[in-house]
Amino acid sequence: MKPYLSIEKLTQRFPDGAGGELTVFEDASFGVEKGEFVVILGHSGCGKSTIMNILAGLAEPTSGVVVMDGQAVRGPSLDRGVVFQNYSLLPWLTTLKNVTFGVAARYPDWSKAKVIDHATEFLAMVGLEGDVIHRKPSQLSGGMRQRVSIARAFANHPKLLLLDEPFGALDALTRGTIQDELLKIWGQMEQTVFMITHDIDEAILLADRILLMTNGPQARVAESVEITIPRPRNRTEIVEHPNYYAIRNHLVQFLGKRSKELAGQPTIAGETNRPETVRIDKTEPQDDPEDTQPALVAVNS
Amino acid sequence: MGQLSLNQRAALLSVLMLIVGLLLWEAAIPAQKAVEELTEYERLTGAGEAKAGVPPPSQVLAKAWEQLSDPFYDAGPNDKGIGIQIGYSIYRVLTGYLLAALVAIPFGFLIGMSQVACKAFNPFIQVLRPISPLAWMPLALFIIGDSEASAIFVIFICSIWPMLINTAFGVAGVREDWVNVARTHELGAIKTAFTVILPAAAPTIVTGMRISIGIAWLVIVAAEMLVGGTGIGYYVWNEWNNLDLTSVIFSILMIGVVGMLLDSAFGLLQRRVTYAE
Numbered sequence: 001m002k003p004y005l006s007i008e009k010l011t012q013r014f015p016d017g018a019g020g021e022l023t024v025f026e027d028a029s030f031g032v033e034k035g036e037f038v039v040i041l042g043h044s045g046c047g048k049s050t051i052m053n054i055l056a057g058l059a060e061p062t063s064g065v066v067v068m069d070g071q072a073v074r075g076p077s078l079d080r081g082v083v084f085q086n087y088s089l090l091p092w093l094t095t096l097k098n099v100t101f102g103v104a105a106r107y108p109d110w111s112k113a114k115v116i117d118h119a120t121e122f123l124a125m126v127g128l129e130g131d132v133i134h135r136k137p138s139q140l141s142g143g144m145r146q147r148v149s150i151a152r153a154f155a156n157h158p159k160l161l162l163l164d165e166p167f168g169a170l171d172a173l174t175r176g177t178i179q180d181e182l183l184k185i186w187g188q189m190e191q192t193v194f195m196i197t198h199d200i201d202e203a204i205l206l207a208d209r210i211l212l213m214t215n216g217p218q219a220r221v222a223e224s225v226e227i228t229i230p231r232p233r234n235r236t237e238i239v240e241h242p243n244y245y246a247i248r249n250h251l252v253q254f255l256g257k258r259s260k261e262l263a264g265q266p267t268i269a270g271e272t273n274r275p276e277t278v279r280i281d282k283t284e285p286q287d288d289p290e291d292t293q294p295a296l297v298a299v300n301s
Numbered sequence: 302m303g304q305l306s307l308n309q310r311a312a313l314l315s316v317l318m319l320i321v322g323l324l325l326w327e328a329a330i331p332a333q334k335a336v337e338e339l340t341e342y343e344r345l346t347g348a349g350e351a352k353a354g355v356p357p358p359s360q361v362l363a364k365a366w367e368q369l370s371d372p373f374y375d376a377g378p379n380d381k382g383i384g385i386q387i388g389y390s391i392y393r394v395l396t397g398y399l400l401a402a403l404v405a406i407p408f409g410f411l412i413g414m415s416q417v418a419c420k421a422f423n424p425f426i427q428v429l430r431p432i433s434p435l436a437w438m439p440l441a442l443f444i445i446g447d448s449e450a451s452a453i454f455v456i457f458i459c460s461i462w463p464m465l466i467n468t469a470f471g472v473a474g475v476r477e478d479w480v481n482v483a484r485t486h487e488l489g490a491i492k493t494a495f496t497v498i499l500p501a502a503a504p505t506i507v508t509g510m511r512i513s514i515g516i517a518w519l520v521i522v523a524a525e526m527l528v529g530g531t532g533i534g535y536y537v538w539n540e541w542n543n544l545d546l547t548s549v550i551f552s553i554l555m556i557g558v559v560g561m562l563l564d565s566a567f568g569l570l571q572r573r574v575t576y577a578e
């Protein structure tokens with residue numbers, strides 16, 4: 001049985017500017033289940049945005065396919081909502097109109113009043129109510145703009161929501177608030193989410209599963225780490241969960257050391273090249289109580 | 302003066318400068334001797350006529366009052382009110398200008414959307430653009446025949462370039478992100494053009510339109526001097542031939558005022574379409 005979203009042998013090469021070719025990543029393969037929240041972590045330049053643009057249908061891979069819900073992805077679609085890193089709000093429209101713009105595109109046969117109601121509801125969900133929604137994006141703070149962008153994406157009920165470092169430009173406090181809002185909405189909607197981030201703690205807080213990429217060029221999606229911390233999660237409480245630091249250490253280890261060591265290894269022909277599944281769970285009874293290392297269960301899926 | 306706002310102080314200063322300027326001008330013109338006072342010698346050498354040239358501002362003001370109190374009188378081909386003359390000029394400018402906009406904006410849009418088209422048309426635009434619009438006049442007169450239509454053609458040809466170039470430039474410079482927003486919302490080509498690209502490029506396009514209307518108003522005066530008949534340009538030339546410098550100065554001022562009004566109309570439009578990022 002194929003996963004809901006399946007990325008198969010995705011390869012992206014660009015001309016390197018010196019007549020040669022730059023392989024950003026090669027034969028990347030992984031899957032995302034319906035309703036799952038998957039975060040991808042990796043160093044700058046390893047190709048995360050490139051993968052996301054391909055998932056969104058905004059870019060074409062050199063080779064490989066993306067299959068969602070049994071259909072190959074070709075070109076952008078309303079089924080795949082995108083929250084861009086720089087918000088990408090239309091500056092000449094008010095906050096409300098930025099959202100109704102999307103809703104009207106998604107539901108062309110809705111009445112104007114219904115479109116406005118729906119948009120207002122989703123803006124309220126991210127904490128934007130009253131006068132604010134009639135202001136232009138230039139009159140909003142960075143955090144508010146990002147919320148509008150999130151409201152626009154969620155209001156369209158896409159089958160897959162793609163977030164490219166949505167909180168990258170925000171300060172830690174605002175970031176926290178919006179992460180909470182994102183979690184809240186996600187909890188209500190059972191939305192499939194694929195998100196890019198640089199922030200390990202953010203990844204642990206939000207994700208069901210974290211995909212780890214090695215450094216580029218020729219990057220690989222090397223590991224798929226399950227986040228064995230029950231939901232609902234809360235930023236102050238999860239740090240006390242026994243798995244938190246075990247998982248965090250594993251991620252830090254990977255990004256600090258192994259992403260470099262594993263970098264540039266050519267893929268072996270014929271291999272599936274899927275990421276190794278890593279499950280760290282200290283709450284499970286362990287075979288060897290002496291083992292102080294986190295329980296590492298590696299399975300090739 | 303402490304209570305006056307910046308604008309009030311500026312306005313006060315403007316009025317002051319105007320008054321001082323007018324007074325200096327008035328004082329610089331030697332009082333005219335009445336013809337009877339001229340000596341025989343002066344009459345013979347024509348001293349009285351030559352000096353009859355530059356009138357003092359008081360005369361210009363009187364002329365303005367006289368003309369503006371009845372701007373639309375029509376007493377034959379060589380004697381029409383200033384309002385009628387300006388009306389003719391505005392009619393020609395707007396006709397030529399609107400035709401140019403109808404061609405330049407859609408065409409600029411297409412050029413801006415395609416890099417190939419942009420590069421392919423560029424050499425033609427670069428060669429045609431610096432041609433003085435009046436240089437087209439003989440060709441226009443020959444091909445079109447009608448002087449009225451030729452004047453409109455000259456306006457058309459001079460106002461097309463800034464609009465064309467600015468539209469193409471504005472459309473080509475629309476941020477990729479905004480186009481991607483349209484793409485992820487599955488907007489069709491037409492919808493994208495009108496709901497994303499047009500508003501995004503509007504400030505640049507309107508700037509081009511504003512430059513064009515300014516150039517069109519500059520050119521119409523010269524064009525009407527050439528083709529004659531009616532219009533403010535013809536009026537200036539005609540009054541010069543009549544050696545009526547008071548009317549010449551008055552109409553020069555009117556040209557300035559109308560030009561300013563046209564420009565500020567586009568200024569308003571520009572303010573409406575400008576957005577902050």
Ligand SMILES: Nc1ncnc2c1ncn2[C@@H]1O[C@H](COP(=O)(O)OP(=O)(O)OP(=O)(O)O)[C@@H](O)[C@H]1O
Nearest residue numbers: 014015024042043044045046047048049050051216
């Ligand atoms: N259009 C392109 N042409 C050539 N090279 C490109 C192009 N787009 C991306 N690249 C290269 O591909 C690599 C991956 O870029 P990408 O933007 O996907 O990185 P990223 O993982 O998103 O990095 P960051 O975390 O900094 O956003 C980079 O080395 C970049 O130079």
Ligand SMILES: [Mg+2]
Nearest residue numbers: 048049050164
């Ligand atoms: Mg990126």
